[in-house]
Structures are given as C-alpha cells and as structure tokens.
Amino acid sequence: MVTQIEPYVMLSIVLFVLGVMGVLLRRNAILIFMSIELMLNAANLSLVAFASYWGQTSGQIFVFFVIAVAAAEVAVGLAMIVAIFRTRQSINVDDLHQMEG
Amino acid sequence: MENLGLLAPLVVLIPSIGAIINIFWGARLGEKWVGSIATIASALTFGVVVLLYVFMNYNYYQGVNVNPPVFESWINIPSAGLNIPWQQRVDSLSVTMMLIITGIGTLIHVYSIGYMHGDERYHRYFAFLNMFLAFMLVLVTANNYLVMFVGWEGVGLCSFLLIGFWFDRSGVAWRNSLAARKAFIMNRIGDFGVIMSMVLMFAVFGTLTYYEAGEVANPTYNEHLVEEIQHEAEAAEADLATGISEVTVGEVANAGEHTAAEPAPAEGQHAAPAEGEHETGPALPATSNDSIVYEDLGVFSRAQILSEQGGDVVVGPFTMPITTALTLITLFLLLGATGKSAQIPLFTWLPDAMAGPTPASALIHAATMVTAGVYIMVRSNVLFELTPTTMAVVALVGSATALVGGFIAMGQWDIKRVLAYSTVSQLGFMVAAVGVGAFGAAIFHLVTHAFFKALLFLASGSVIHGVEHGHHHVHEHGHDDEHDDHEEAFDPQDMRNMGGLRRRMPVTYFVYLIGTLALMGIFPLAGFWSKDEILADAWTAGLQDNNVIGYIVFGLLLVSAGFTAFYMWRQIVLVFHGKPRTEAAGHAPESAKMMLVPMLVLAFFSFFGGFMNTPRGVLGLEKIFGPHELTEWLESSVMRVHAGEFYLWIAILSLVVAIGMAIMANRIYARVPVFNRKRDPLEMMEATQQMWTMANxxxxxxxxxxxxxxxxxxxxxxxxxxxxxxxxxxxxxxxxxxxxxxxxxxxxxxRDVDQKVVDGAVNGAGRVTRWGANTLRRSQSGYIRVYAITLLFGVVVVVLVLLLPLLQRG
CATH class of the missing domain: 1.20.5 (Single alpha-helices involved in coiled-coils or other helix-helix interfaces)
Structure with missing residues (x-):
C-alpha cells in the first residue's frame, strides 16, 4: 500500500525522460527500441503507483495489457530490425530515410 | 322562305371552294375540268343570289343581317369596346351588286374558257377569277366597313394578280409587271383613305356596322310600304267577305308582288287567318328606329342622331364639330373611292391595267371591281348627304374625271386602252351622280355600264384574238421572209393594224355595235336611260336646290357624253369599217361559240337593260316595264334615293350631242382612205393637232x-x-x-481577357499548388528523429492545452 505518491511519480518522470532522450539521441535502432520500452515501463510504473495509491485495481490490470502489447510490439519490431539489418547490413536509423518527401 | 337569307354565306363559300380546288389540283385536272369547275362555281353562286333576290321580294325588300357560323366574333377586343362580327347584309343594294357580279362573272367565265384556251397557266387564271368573285362578294355583302375592307383588299390583290398574269410573256413582261405594280400601289393610296375613314368613324361613332339587326334602313319607305300592304289586305278581305272566289285573291297577290310584296299576311289585327296560303307571310316591317337606343344603332343612324344634336365630338386629342368630323370621314372615303374606282387623282392605273387578259379586264376593270368605290359611296349615302362640302367635291371629281377620261380616250390607238379610258370616264359619271345626290342613278348607271362595258371588253378581246390568229395565219403561210422585220413590232391591239373586220367577224361587229350605241347613249339602249337620268338629276340638283354644282356637273357631263360618242364611233370605224389595213386583219377568223354566246347575252342586256328603271312619261314605256323599278327597289336600303325627273329636252339634247359627235367621227375617220401613214387625221390637221397630241x-x-x-x-x-x-x-x-x-x-x-486573365488564373492556381507542395515536402525528411521530436512537441502542446485551465483555476 503506497502512502506517498511523489517518489514514484518522480521516478516515473525520470525514467520517461531518459526514454525520450534515448529515442531522440541514439542512432542504433535496438537502443531506440529499448528506450521506447523504458518509456512504456515508466508509464506502467506510474499506473501501478496510482492504482495502489487510490486502492483501485483497474490501473494494475491495465498494466498487464500494456505489458502484453509491448511484448507483441517487441516481437514485431525486432523482426523488422533483423530484416533491415539483413538487407542493409546496418541498423543505424540515420541511414533509413528513403521515405523522405 | 324566311330562312332563305341564311344562304348568304354560300355566295362567298362556293367561289372560294372553286378557287381552292383549281389552285391546288388545277394543274392535274386539265383544261376541261378547270374551266367547268370555275364556271359551275360561278353559276351556282349566281343561283344562290337569285334565291336571295326571291327572298328579298318575299321579305318586303327589307334587308337582313346574316351571321355566318364560326365567324361570330371575328374581331373581339372587349377592353376597347370593339366587337366586329363577320356579318353579312342582304338588302336590295347588295343583292343588286351580287346579281351583277355573279351574272356577268358567270358569262365571263364561259367566255374565258374559250379565250384562255392553251394558256400555260390556265388553272391559275380560273382560280384567280373565282377568288376575285369571292372577295368581291365579301365586299358587297359585308355589314360593316371592316369586313368590307377585307373584300376591298382582296379584290385589289386579285386585280394585281390578273393584271400581271402574263408577267413572263416575252417582250411585254416588264410592262405587265409594272402595270400590276402601279395598280397595286395606287390602290394602296386609296386604301389609306379607307383606313383613315374607318378609324375616324370608329372614334366618332364607336361602331363600323352599317345596320344592326332590327334596324330600319329607310323609315320613310317603310311607312309607305306598310300603308300599302294594309290597304291591300283590307281590300282583299273585303273581296273575301263578299264571297269572291279564291281566283281573285290570287290575282291580288300577283298585283301585290308587282309593287311591294305578297298581300298582307294574316298576322294583322283585323281577322284570324282565313286562307292557308296567307299564313306563312313575314311580319310587317318596322317603320322607325325611334325605339332603338343609340348603342344598338348602326353607324348611319348614329351619324344622323349626332348630326341632329350638333355639338363637338372628341377624336383622340382633337375636338371638332360633328360636321367637320363627317366631312373628314367622307373625304377620306372619297379618297378610297378614287383609288378603287379610278377617279382623279388616282385614275392612271386603270388604263395600264389592260395588260391583263381581256376577260379579266372586262370583269374586274370594267364591270365590277372598279365600281366598288361607287358602291361604297352609295352605301354610305347617309354620311355623304350630311356633308354638302364633300358632295360638292365628289361631284367635281366625278365630272372632271368623266371629262378627262373621255378626252384622253379620243387620242389612243390601243383598242383596250380606249375602252379603259372610257371606263374611267363612265365611272366619273357615276361618281358625279353620287355627288349631286342621285344615288339611284349612280347604281343604275353602274348596272347598265357593267353590261355594255363588259360586252365591249369581251368583244374587243374577240377582235384581238381574231387579229392574233390572223397574224399567225399569215405568218404560217409563207410570208415569213417579207414580214420578219415587222414581226417584233406587230401589236394585235393597235387599231391601226385593224380595219374592215366587219366582214371577217360579223357577230363580233354586231355586239360591238350594240355596246357602242349603248355606251353612246342612243335611245332606247341601256346607256341612254342611265346617262340621261344622271344628266337630269344633275340639272334637277341645280334647279331645285339652287346648287351651282349641279349645273357645272351637267355641263361637264354633257361634253363628256359628246366625247364618248366621238371616241366610240372612231373605234368602230377604225376597227370594223373600211378595208383591212394589215394582212392579219384580213385573215382574222370569227371567234369560237364559247366566246360569242356570252357576248350575245350581254348584248341583249345592253339593249334592254335600261328598261329596269324607265322614267315616267316616255312613250308610255313605264306601263310596260313599270316606272322606276330599280329606284324603288333600291329605296328600301338606300335612304337618299329618289326617282329622278325626266326632261324631254335633256334627252333630246344628249341624243343630238351623241349622234352629232358620232357623225363627226364618221366624217373624219371614214373618209381617210388607208392608214398607212399611221397618223391620226386629227393630228394632221393644223387646228386640232395640239389637242390630239395632248390626248395621245x-x-x-x-x-x-x-x-x-x-x-x-x-x-x-x-x-x-x-x-x-x-x-x-x-x-x-x-x-x-x-x-x-x-x-x-x-x-x-x-488576347487580354482569355489568354491573360483566364489562363493566368488557371496557371497561377497550378503554380501556387506546386510551390506549396515543394515547400511542404521538405518537412518530410524521412529521419525518425524529426518525426519523434515533432510528436514530442505535439504531445507537449496537447498536455499544455489540457493543463492550462487547471493551472488557472489552481
């Protein structure tokens, strides 16, 4: 039972900002992926914390869904990264700008 | 019997049908059928008119209005108060005209069958002739001026078509077309007068109808008539009462017919109908219009009422005294009459109108159409009688025309042209008669003139026909070489090319002589009676009414009568007497029977036609033929008609003048041996040279x-x-x-609008789009980082927008 919410929120913000920074600053697709996971988990953390704080279970159940979807996403994302690496021998996202207008 | 008047529409319908059949199918039917259809149509119409005449006698000479079906409201404009039905008037005047038109018309149809034989437009000629009859009958049967005007214009059209009938005959095509055009245009000037007259009449009186139903045309006449009928009825009843057998009644009936009508019917108050045969008689005619309100009267009665009241009338923006309005109306009507009846100043079209086929000239330009002007003036006698000024003008115009026409006729070489000017002159007689108030004499002369002038034209047609054939005969028999030079110049109508036809064409000579004597006014032929009546009436007008115009007219007409005798005898001598002056005349054959029979019929009427109006006190002739029959008959429809007096000295004077001038003509022309020099003896004489040149x-x-x-x-x-x-x-x-x-x-x-503005707008739109696209596509860099940071900013903005209200509240 959480009685003080601030530390959780602070940690969640730190984790989320780290994730954002990772997505924006890293070039390696794997790392960007991991940063996205970090952001997802930051969100999960705040959900769980608030749910516990308010004594409601819906937030915790929601986290399960997020984890499940994230797992599926990882599976698809990693497959794509593997496919890209096979064709281009690189997973540097700066090389992947064929979609420019 | 009562319903016989309803046949009136047929007189227009039958010739119209004839014309329609011939114009559409005539070319396929062939000459025989075309001629028969047209002639039968004309003869049938004549039959209907005879029935109308019987009806008039039965109906105490009272005119009736007939409304043909379909045309009941021909022109109806309620907002203008204008309602003009296509109404016909059957009365003694119109029946007289109809008898002349259809009677002479039928004879001329028969004649035309022979005369037009072989013409390439045979069917068209007969269609025109029938169409003319239809329009002429519209003209004379109309019961208002507007319907009359339809006929007036229609006959003008037919006249135009027939004058220009040979518009493509080699050599004279242009002359014929010009003549037709001249006639049409000069008649337009007259039509302007008629239209103006009608407009004024409608403005002043508010109607164009001659007589409304139930209106009495001549109340004075009806008073006498009713008295007479009642008198006879009483006498008849008295006879019956004394037990005299029915034979006597029958005799009385016959005697009654002679003067007025059948004896009085039994509808009188005296007794119940005694005899079955008397039950069917018509009601007694009314004797006055006093019980009829102004709005239900025709134009003539309204004119009388307004003229009695005096005062001013308003015509559009003008206000004028009623006499001025009436004078204007009648003067304009006179202008119309001068156009149609070829009077000064519009007479010059008639001589040129002789370019048409001769039978058409006889029918249209001598007997019927040209008398329309006289007819309409007699029809409007009430209006004319109310305006002495117009009467004086009419008299002077008529007598001057008679003089001018007669004078010019003396100097012409063309056989038809002489007759044309003679027609002008004789129409002048009629108009002058109208001018001195002798309306009965005018119609009398119209009738007799129709007989003998139609006869003269037909006879001249026969002469021309004969000379033409003689010319062809000569041409065919081997004289070609010598005569080739003259070929172009030969004119079968030129009297210089004739002479001595008496032996070649005896029947034609005989009828021509009768026509000539009738026209000259030799006792006892038709022309004598009518011309004498006009002279006597002119003299009476001068004597009784102290009207100087009467003496002037008398003098001028007497001189014209002298001219008439001179030019007619000159014609007889030049055409028929002496020796043939050309080989064509020497070989001229007599015309076919088809042409001779109508001429003989007309000759009969030219001889005896004058007895229809015998004056009192001439050798007891009135006991045989009845005194002033025509005048009395006309009296029921023409208000101002009165039996003229007979002056023996005038009759003898005019006879002496006529015979004297004929003898003079004989002396001048018969003595000149041969006309090889082609000059008139009058021209060669010093004293008369100038005069003859003027006439020529x-x-x-x-x-x-x-x-x-x-x-x-x-x-x-x-x-x-x-x-x-x-x-x-x-x-x-x-x-x-x-x-x-x-x-x-x-x-x-x-260049400016389309290429610059329109194209610029379209191209500009394209360029702007391309520029916008080029600018925007740079934002799509393809780098994930860029998309991610855009997304981040978007999220921040969204979050800020969501949080801002909370922050403000907090």
Missing part, C-alpha cells in the same frame, strides 16, 4: 406623276440604296464600324 399623251398626266412622284421617289430610293445602304450602311457601318469593332473586341477578349 394622256394629257401628260402620267408624265406629271412620273416627274413629281415616281422619279423623285426612284431617285430617293437610288440614293438610299447607293449612299445610305451601300456606302454608309454596308461599307461604313458594316465593314468599318461593326467589322473592326467586332475584331477589336474579339482580339481584346481573346
């Missing part, structure tokens, strides 16, 4: 009109055509102003 040049009247009207008109037209139309309108306005203006505007539109 038609008093320079046509030249005068050419100079004053025709040439300026042509010059104006030429100027308008070259200067105004060609140079100004075509060259300048069209080619310069419009053409260049159009080009300039088109160039401006295509």
């Amino acid at each position: 040049a038609r008093l320079y009247w046509d030249n005068f009109y050419d100079r004053i009207f025709v040439n300026p008109f042509r010059r104006t037209s030429a100027w308008l055509a070259t200067e105004l139309d060609d140079r100004f309108l075509h060259d300048w306005v069209h080619n310069k102003v419009l053409w260049n203006g159009f080009n300039a505007i088109a160039h401006f539109l295509s």
Whole structure:
C-alpha cells in the first residue's frame, strides 16, 4: 500500500525522460527500441503507483495489457530490425530515410 | 322562305371552294375540268343570289343581317369596346351588286374558257377569277366597313394578280409587271383613305356596322310600304267577305308582288287567318328606329342622331364639330373611292391595267371591281348627304374625271386602252351622280355600264384574238421572209393594224355595235336611260336646290357624253369599217361559240337593260316595264334615293350631242382612205393637232406623276440604296464600324481577357499548388528523429492545452 505518491511519480518522470532522450539521441535502432520500452515501463510504473495509491485495481490490470502489447510490439519490431539489418547490413536509423518527401 | 337569307354565306363559300380546288389540283385536272369547275362555281353562286333576290321580294325588300357560323366574333377586343362580327347584309343594294357580279362573272367565265384556251397557266387564271368573285362578294355583302375592307383588299390583290398574269410573256413582261405594280400601289393610296375613314368613324361613332339587326334602313319607305300592304289586305278581305272566289285573291297577290310584296299576311289585327296560303307571310316591317337606343344603332343612324344634336365630338386629342368630323370621314372615303374606282387623282392605273387578259379586264376593270368605290359611296349615302362640302367635291371629281377620261380616250390607238379610258370616264359619271345626290342613278348607271362595258371588253378581246390568229395565219403561210422585220413590232391591239373586220367577224361587229350605241347613249339602249337620268338629276340638283354644282356637273357631263360618242364611233370605224389595213386583219377568223354566246347575252342586256328603271312619261314605256323599278327597289336600303325627273329636252339634247359627235367621227375617220401613214387625221390637221397630241399623251398626266412622284421617289430610293445602304450602311457601318469593332473586341477578349486573365488564373492556381507542395515536402525528411521530436512537441502542446485551465483555476 503506497502512502506517498511523489517518489514514484518522480521516478516515473525520470525514467520517461531518459526514454525520450534515448529515442531522440541514439542512432542504433535496438537502443531506440529499448528506450521506447523504458518509456512504456515508466508509464506502467506510474499506473501501478496510482492504482495502489487510490486502492483501485483497474490501473494494475491495465498494466498487464500494456505489458502484453509491448511484448507483441517487441516481437514485431525486432523482426523488422533483423530484416533491415539483413538487407542493409546496418541498423543505424540515420541511414533509413528513403521515405523522405 | 324566311330562312332563305341564311344562304348568304354560300355566295362567298362556293367561289372560294372553286378557287381552292383549281389552285391546288388545277394543274392535274386539265383544261376541261378547270374551266367547268370555275364556271359551275360561278353559276351556282349566281343561283344562290337569285334565291336571295326571291327572298328579298318575299321579305318586303327589307334587308337582313346574316351571321355566318364560326365567324361570330371575328374581331373581339372587349377592353376597347370593339366587337366586329363577320356579318353579312342582304338588302336590295347588295343583292343588286351580287346579281351583277355573279351574272356577268358567270358569262365571263364561259367566255374565258374559250379565250384562255392553251394558256400555260390556265388553272391559275380560273382560280384567280373565282377568288376575285369571292372577295368581291365579301365586299358587297359585308355589314360593316371592316369586313368590307377585307373584300376591298382582296379584290385589289386579285386585280394585281390578273393584271400581271402574263408577267413572263416575252417582250411585254416588264410592262405587265409594272402595270400590276402601279395598280397595286395606287390602290394602296386609296386604301389609306379607307383606313383613315374607318378609324375616324370608329372614334366618332364607336361602331363600323352599317345596320344592326332590327334596324330600319329607310323609315320613310317603310311607312309607305306598310300603308300599302294594309290597304291591300283590307281590300282583299273585303273581296273575301263578299264571297269572291279564291281566283281573285290570287290575282291580288300577283298585283301585290308587282309593287311591294305578297298581300298582307294574316298576322294583322283585323281577322284570324282565313286562307292557308296567307299564313306563312313575314311580319310587317318596322317603320322607325325611334325605339332603338343609340348603342344598338348602326353607324348611319348614329351619324344622323349626332348630326341632329350638333355639338363637338372628341377624336383622340382633337375636338371638332360633328360636321367637320363627317366631312373628314367622307373625304377620306372619297379618297378610297378614287383609288378603287379610278377617279382623279388616282385614275392612271386603270388604263395600264389592260395588260391583263381581256376577260379579266372586262370583269374586274370594267364591270365590277372598279365600281366598288361607287358602291361604297352609295352605301354610305347617309354620311355623304350630311356633308354638302364633300358632295360638292365628289361631284367635281366625278365630272372632271368623266371629262378627262373621255378626252384622253379620243387620242389612243390601243383598242383596250380606249375602252379603259372610257371606263374611267363612265365611272366619273357615276361618281358625279353620287355627288349631286342621285344615288339611284349612280347604281343604275353602274348596272347598265357593267353590261355594255363588259360586252365591249369581251368583244374587243374577240377582235384581238381574231387579229392574233390572223397574224399567225399569215405568218404560217409563207410570208415569213417579207414580214420578219415587222414581226417584233406587230401589236394585235393597235387599231391601226385593224380595219374592215366587219366582214371577217360579223357577230363580233354586231355586239360591238350594240355596246357602242349603248355606251353612246342612243335611245332606247341601256346607256341612254342611265346617262340621261344622271344628266337630269344633275340639272334637277341645280334647279331645285339652287346648287351651282349641279349645273357645272351637267355641263361637264354633257361634253363628256359628246366625247364618248366621238371616241366610240372612231373605234368602230377604225376597227370594223373600211378595208383591212394589215394582212392579219384580213385573215382574222370569227371567234369560237364559247366566246360569242356570252357576248350575245350581254348584248341583249345592253339593249334592254335600261328598261329596269324607265322614267315616267316616255312613250308610255313605264306601263310596260313599270316606272322606276330599280329606284324603288333600291329605296328600301338606300335612304337618299329618289326617282329622278325626266326632261324631254335633256334627252333630246344628249341624243343630238351623241349622234352629232358620232357623225363627226364618221366624217373624219371614214373618209381617210388607208392608214398607212399611221397618223391620226386629227393630228394632221393644223387646228386640232395640239389637242390630239395632248390626248395621245394622256394629257401628260402620267408624265406629271412620273416627274413629281415616281422619279423623285426612284431617285430617293437610288440614293438610299447607293449612299445610305451601300456606302454608309454596308461599307461604313458594316465593314468599318461593326467589322473592326467586332475584331477589336474579339482580339481584346481573346488576347487580354482569355489568354491573360483566364489562363493566368488557371496557371497561377497550378503554380501556387506546386510551390506549396515543394515547400511542404521538405518537412518530410524521412529521419525518425524529426518525426519523434515533432510528436514530442505535439504531445507537449496537447498536455499544455489540457493543463492550462487547471493551472488557472489552481
């Protein structure tokens, strides 16, 4: 039972900002992926914390869904990264700008 | 019997049907059928008219209005108070005209079958002739001026078509067309008068109808009539009461028919109907119009009422006394009559109208159409009688025309042209008779003139026909070489090419002589009676009414009568007497029976026609033929008709003048042996040379009109055509102003508006789009980082927007 919410929120913000920074600053697709996971988990953390704080279970159940979807996403994302690496021998996202207008 | 009047529409319908059949199918039917259909149509119409005549006698000579079906409200404009039905008037005047038109018309149809034989437009000729009959009958049966005007214009059209009938005959095509055009245009001037007269009449009186139903045309006459009928009825009843057998009644009935009608019917108050045969008689005619309100009266009664009241009438923006209005109306009507009846100043078209086929000239330009002007003036006698000024003008115009026509006729060489000027002159007699108030004499002369002038024209047609055939005969029999030079110049109508036809054409000579004597006014032929009555009436007008005009008319007409005798005898001598002056005349054959029979019939009427109006006190003739029969008959429909007096000295004077002038003509022309020099003896004599030249040049009247009207008109037209139309309108306005203006505007539109503005807008839209696209596509860099940071900013903005209200509240 959480009685003080601030530390959780602070940690969640730190984790989320780290994730954002990772997505924006890293070039390696794997790392960007991991940063996205970090952001997802930051969100999960705040959900769980608030749910516990308010004594409601819906937030915790929601986290399960997020984890499940994230797992599926990882599976698809990693497959794509593997496919890209096979064709281009690189997973540097700066090389992947064929979609420019 | 009562319903016999309802046949009136048939007189227009039957010839119309004949005309329609011939114009559409005539070419396929062939000559025999075409001629038969037209003649039968004409004869049937004559039969209907005879039935109408019987009806008139039965109906105590009272006119009736007939409303043909379908046309009941022919012109109806309620807002203007204008309702003009297509109504017909059957009365003694119109029946007289109808008898003449259809009777002579039928004879001329028969004659035309022979005369027009072999013409390439045979069917068209007969269609026109029937159409003319239909329109002429519309004219005389109309019960208002507007319907009359339809016929008036229609006969003008037929006249035009028939004058120009040979518009493509080699050599004279242009002359014929010009003559037709001249007739049409001069008649238009007269029509202007009729239209003006009608407009004024409608403005002043509010109606154009002659007589409304139930209106009495001549109350005075009806009073006498009713008295007479009642008197006879009483006498008949008295006879019955005394037990006299039915035979006597029958005799009384016959005697009654002679003067008025059948004896009084049994509807009188005296007794119940005694005899079955008397039950069917018509009601007694009314004797006055006093019980009829103004709005239900015709134009003549209204004119009388207004004229009695005096005062002013308002015609549009003008206010004028009623007498002025009436004078204007009648003067305009006179203008119309001068056009149609070929009077000064519009007479010059009639002699040229002789370009048409001769039977058409006989019917239209001698017997019927040209008398329409006289007819309409007699029809409007009430109006004319109310305006002494117009009467004086009419009298002077008529007698001057008689004189001028007679004078010009003396100097003409063309056989038909002489007769044409004679017609002008005789129409002048009729108009002069109207002018002195002798309406009965005018119609009498109209009738007799129709007989003998139609006869003379038909006979001259026979002469022309004969000379033409004689010419062909000569031509075919081996004289070709010698005569080739003269071929072009030969004119079968020129009297110089005739002579001695008496032996070649005895029947034609005989009828021609009768026509001539009738026209000259030799006792006891038709012309004598009518011409004498006009002279006597003119003298009476001078004597009784102290009217100087009467004496003037008398003098002028007497001189014209002398001219008439002179030119007619000159014609007889030149055409028939002496020796043939050309081989054509020497070989002229007599015409076919088809042509001779109508002439003989007309000759009969030319001889005896005058007895229909025998004056009292001439050798007891009135006991045989009845005194003033025609005048009395007309009296029921013409208010101002009165039996003229007979002056023995006038009759003898006019006879002496006529015979004297004929003898003079005989002395002058019969003595000249041969006319090889082609000059008139009068021309060769010093004393008469100038006079003859004047007559031959038609008093320079046509030249005068050419100079004053025709040439300026042509010059104006030429100027308008070259200067105004060609140079100004075509060259300048069209080619310069419009053409260049159009080009300039088109160039401006295509180059400046279309290419610059429209195309610029379209291309500009494309360019703007492309520029926008080029600018925007740079934002799509393809780098994930860029998308991610955009997303981040978006999220921040969204979050801020969501949080901002919370922050403010907090």
